[in-house]
Amino acid sequence: xxxxxxxxxxxxxxxxxxxxxxxxxxxxxxxxxxxxxxxxxxxxxxxxxxxxxxxxxxxxxxxxxxxxxxxxxxxxxxxxxxxxxxxxxxxxxxxxxxxxxxxxxxxxxxxxxxxxxxxxxxxxxxxxxxxxxxxxxxxxxxxxxxxxxxxxxxxxxxxxxxxxxxxxxxxxxxxxxxxxxxxxxxxxxxxxxxxxxxxxxxxxxxxxxxxxxxxxxxxxxxxxxxxxxxxxxxxxxxxxxxxxxxxxxxxxxxxxxxxxxxxxxxxxxxxxxxxxxxxxxxxxxxxxxxxxxxxxxxxxxxxxxxxxxxxxxxxxxxxxxxxxxxxxxxxxxxx
Numbered sequence: 530x531x532x533x534x535x536x537x538x539x540x541x542x543x544x545x546x547x548x549x550x551x552x553x554x555x556x557x558x559x560x561x562x563x564x565x566x567x568x569x570x571x572x573x574x575x576x577x578x579x580x581x582x583x584x585x586x587x588x589x590x591x592x593x594x595x596x597x598x599x600x601x602x603x604x605x606x607x608x609x610x611x612x613x614x615x616x617x618x619x620x621x622x623x624x625x626x627x628x629x630x631x632x633x634x635x636x637x638x639x640x641x642x643x644x645x646x647x648x649x650x651x652x653x654x655x656x657x658x659x660x661x662x663x664x665x666x667x668x669x670x671x672x673x674x675x676x677x678x679x680x681x682x683x684x685x686x687x688x689x690x691x692x693x694x695x696x697x698x699x700x701x702x703x704x705x706x707x708x709x710x711x712x713x714x715x716x717x718x719x720x721x722x723x724x725x726x727x728x729x730x731x732x733x734x735x736x737x738x739x740x741x742x743x744x745x746x747x748x749x750x751x752x753x754x755x756x757x758x759x760x761x762x763x764x765x766x767x768x769x770x771x772x773x774x775x776x777x778x779x780x781x782x783x784x785x786x787x788x789x790x791x792x793x794x795x796x797x798x799x800x801x802x803x804x805x806x807x808x809x810x811x812x813x814x815x816x817x818x819x820x821x822x823x824x825x826x827x828x829x830x831x832x833x834x835x836x837x838x839x840x841x842x843x844x845x846x847x848x849x850x851x852x853x854x855x856x857x858x859x860x861x862x863x864x
Contacts, residue, residue: 545830553829553846563852585625653712657713660714672844740825
């Protein structure tokens, strides 16, 4: 477990020393940029997002090629409205179709079309190529195992903190490779990919819910406010925020608009270039950010650092740095 007797250095995340903060930042960067690059990669190849692929995968794996819309929403952690919009787009392309639920007149069932079955076969191959290139490619065989094992420890700490197989005992219960179809990827690679995805989904959801309950701020709100507050200038270009957190321009605009409506940030033209939009933090924004950062740092320690030893956290951080650096620099981006 995490040692408590190591000297700490100053950090902008209270209670975390420099090595801990860097290990977390490398992990955060790897998760955010890997997800964004895989989405761009699939869109370039098949005009699909990763979530679109998951929808088609769920439908094709079901006994009759169908699923209720409410069940899809639950499986993907989305609202019914979000799923409905996604199915609208897939239906317009002839990949799925919708029918009324014969067992519930108020319900709707999505069915995979023949074109959808053909598409998923091709998209799975592309997705596996993306995983190989952007996640596994930068890592040594030892680092592939390091990511899998430590992400498993994190996931267990988040989803089952009270169970006897969480924490250190989880080492004795490390699962076999998932039974998923990722052509060209061996069992070690499948474990690495699966645990990397599972841990980040569980961890970010837990942090998001904790920050929202305690401070009325989503995880992305805290990340954006913190980045803006750290700037030596009065404001940060919106494009820089998108690059930092792998957000699309529309995604950045949506988040900043919401923060602006709460008087936590302000927007305006940049100095020297009025066409460039910048965002600055307000006095109320700084007041809200301070307590939220304390909470955020505690959650990093509880959910990310404590499931591992100090050495394991540093090793995971180094592996994630190898994943994120080429993605952030553009060297790993699909063309």
